[in-house]
Amino acid sequence: MLFFADDIPNLLESFSVLHINDSGDVLEKVSEVTATHVRLTEPVFSPLAAVISSIFRVKVTCNVLIYYQPHMPFLKLHVYLILHDPALQQSVHKEESSIGYEMIKKPRPDKYLRMQQGFTLKAAIETAKVQPKKLTLRYDSQDPNFYEVFIENPTRDFDLTLLCADSKKKEAKLHPVWTCEIRRDDHPKSGLVEAAASSGGATCLSSPDEEHFVDKHREELIQRVSNVGPILDRLLQKKVLLQETYDTISSLPTSVVKMREIFSCLRAGVACKDIFFSILQEKERFLITDLQK
Known part of the structure; x- marks a missing residue:
């Protein structure tokens, strides 16, 4: 139902604004009432409430919203x-969805x-990088701020902790x-499993209960793969190897030693x-076909 101030003569007397000054609680009369707000002609507010607020900081309920890049x-x-605010949560979700992130x-x-x-976010995995270090x-x-968590090789479950x-x-x-x-099933579209699935090559033929193909044929692969450079390049590109590890393996003297070192890095x-297997199918097709017979 709509009404106007002129329709109710005593409407102004029905509204007051409660605030705190140096003398205590004060009710101040309003000069105008509209459908959305009231107006004070000469408001006089004390800084006491702001001081109290800064000393006794308000406690609120909060949400933690997490999005990942698939x-x-x-x-x-x-x-x-x-803050636990549905409108703010909807705004964040709209912004993250617009850049392709999933919740x-x-x-x-x-x-x-x-x-x-101030709050600090920690990720209980060695390769995690979190920025900024603290948010208020x-x-x-x-435009609420957020923590960015980057993990190069997410090969296991981990905890996020707010401190x-x-x-x-x-x-x-x-x-x-x-x-x-x-x-891992919280972000099924990211990480090494997703990279292997989208790499264009076939994935390993072994079931989870069977020995992996590259483990089963470890010695044959170590002895028979001679051109290791292109394989190392692809492992670096797919984020299986870090740059430092790539440089170390590249400097090794023989292909056999390089392949042994690659296998030592696949324990994650x-x-x-799976990614290593798909690269071998691409770079050593005839060898893999022979081993699959």
Whole structure:
């Protein structure tokens, strides 16, 4: 139902604004009432409330929103710590979806967090890089900041942990306020498995319970692969090898020694071996065909 101030003579007397000044709580009369707001002619606000707010920081419920970039051999996450605000959450989701990121749904923190508190995100995997190191919890309605987590070879499950300091001191101890496990099936379209599937080559013919093809024919591959350079280049391109490891293997004297070192780097998991197998099919087609007989 719509109404106008002129229709209700005493409408202005029905509204007041409560605020705090140096003398305590104050009710201030309004000069205008519209359908969306009230107006004060000469508002006089005390900075006391702002001081109280800065000393006794408000505790709020929060969401942790996680998005990942699909179809990449690495894992890149965008992790948001925001207030529990459906409109803000929808805005973040729209922005991330527009650049091709997909959501990983996890439980939100089960405790209240303080506004203006600094929080640090840790990923319990050795190769993870997280930036920035710390974010401050604040209400950013337009463009909230986020943590970027980059993991070059996501070969196993790992935990994400949000931590905050006990105090503002530099030496203050960090304690966890939220933890979740990121599993391989949370990001099925990224990582080495996805890279192997989209590499254009066939994947390994062995089932999970069988010995992998490259393990089964390890010695034959070590002895019979002579042109290792192109294989190393593809392993580097597919993020199976880091640049430092690539340089080390390239400097080794013989193809046999290089192949043995490559096998030592494939212990991370089946995904690496699948990529190695697809590269061998591409670069050593006749050898692989002979071994499959």
